[in-house]
Amino acid sequence: MIAEDFILKNYNSSVESGSVKWESPSNIALIKYWGKKENQIPENPSISFTLSNCKTITKLTYTKKDLSTALKVTSDFSFDVYFESEKNEAFKPKIQTFFERIEAYVPFLRDYHFKIETSNTFPHSSGIASSASGMSALALCLMSVEVDLGADYTSEYFNKKASFLARLGSGSACRSIEGELVVWGQNESTESSDLYGIKFDGEVHPNFKNYQDTILLVDKGEKQVSSTVGHKLMFGHPFAEQRFAQAHDNLAKLKTTLASGDLQNFVKIVESEALTLHAMMMTSMPYFILMKPNTLEIINKIWKYRAENISNVCFTLDAGANVHVLYPENEKESVLKFINDELAKYCQNGHFISDFIGKGAQLIEK
Structure with a gap:
């Protein structure tokens, strides 16, 4: 279309x-x-x-x-x-x-x-x-x-x-x-x-059905830079064309991953995309660091937990400090315990939102 x-073209104005x-x-x-x-x-x-x-x-x-x-x-x-x-x-x-x-x-x-x-x-x-x-x-x-x-x-x-x-x-x-x-x-x-x-x-493997997303509210305040301003910083960005090509490539890879149910590959693609987004902001002019110290603490805790527990938990970020913790439904109980025990303290007032795919x-x- x-x-x-x-x-x-036509409507009832009465x-x-x-x-x-x-x-x-x-x-x-x-x-x-x-x-x-x-x-x-x-x-x-x-x-x-x-x-x-x-x-x-x-x-x-x-x-x-x-x-x-x-x-x-x-x-x-x-x-x-x-x-x-x-x-x-x-x-x-x-x-x-x-x-x-x-x-x-x-x-x-x-x-x-x-x-x-x-x-x-x-x-x-x-x-x-x-x-x-x-x-x-x-x-x-x-x-x-x-x-x-x-x-x-x-x-x-x-x-x-x-x-x-x-x-x-x-x-x-x-x-x-x-x-x-x-x-x-x-x-x-x-x-x-x-x-x-x-x-x-595309085909979606049962591994990705009812996927979980717990949003850790590291910073509830106004974002340092609005998305509108952030998007404009891509004009003339030295890495813009490479980034656009990468997104096409990663989408093709993710389609294959969603069909195969390969959770480890899903983790790699999703986390790389999140960090690339923030890398583009850190290398724009003017430049911004939207992650907070607690954002980095959470990311490192997730990496440590994943390695020690053979877990498929991962993170993604939007253009801000908060962390979306993504994980398959069969890990819900253990990951929520991990969030309560180890990650909630890095959230503003200990607040997080448990959500899932709708x-x-x-x-x-x-």
Whole structure:
């Protein structure tokens, strides 16, 4: 599909009001995308596990503007944002930008006033990809409004357009619509698109079913550098082209690994990708070190535990200090004991979140 396929051409503008509520999960990339072109197009492909417990719940209420009001503010989008039940002005610029990017595909945006009520099941801006779950939940709500306004979509088209819209809010958000593994970015190894995430089409060995992800909250504060700024640092980066090629190569290797069930190879690919992501930030200009001392302590503890216990536990990182501890379900009891006994002390206030691989977003009410 091409971008023009997602333009809503006709809708019932007489609908006065309605509301819809979706929950959408975060995701954790195994192959990382870092660097993007215009219109939120990734420089390299990525693949992620969709999470289950770490999610955003968003209710969107829409009310038709009255004619006198509409004539006065035709150039404006009209919306209010409530985060954790409190009005939040800080989120408005990002949603304003999102609406500007998607208006060509969602032309009813200026016809209505929107009340956006959103909350997370995890700390905002803590490196658990809150923009991914948040923007995907909002995109899904807007897709449900399209249906309210008379659109008749297959579930496949609905999900693809939701992913397409979410990408224009936050790149990684396009990987949060479906589960369990989602690919984004054109490549030769899998069915894929630069425009939206696609459910991984390869074989997945039982070893990777119901995979576990425990997120160690090393630092719950705002990230030192936003992902938007970080992606821009790939322009002119001395190692950018080699990194993009590496991601393609690692995705091909991971596809083979997921089919074979080779857990040791999975560990090597995933940890290498995480460290490469941070290496790109440390070698950009300006440069950043987003890991904290406790991040490194945790990584070394994981390596020691894995060697001593013949375990398949491993780590991955997003663009922040927190550590995602990945492990197969059959190691859940022993790894959680290890986390409680040895790793929790490196977390802020001892906090961590136990999660596992999920099925994607869900409609809560309409």
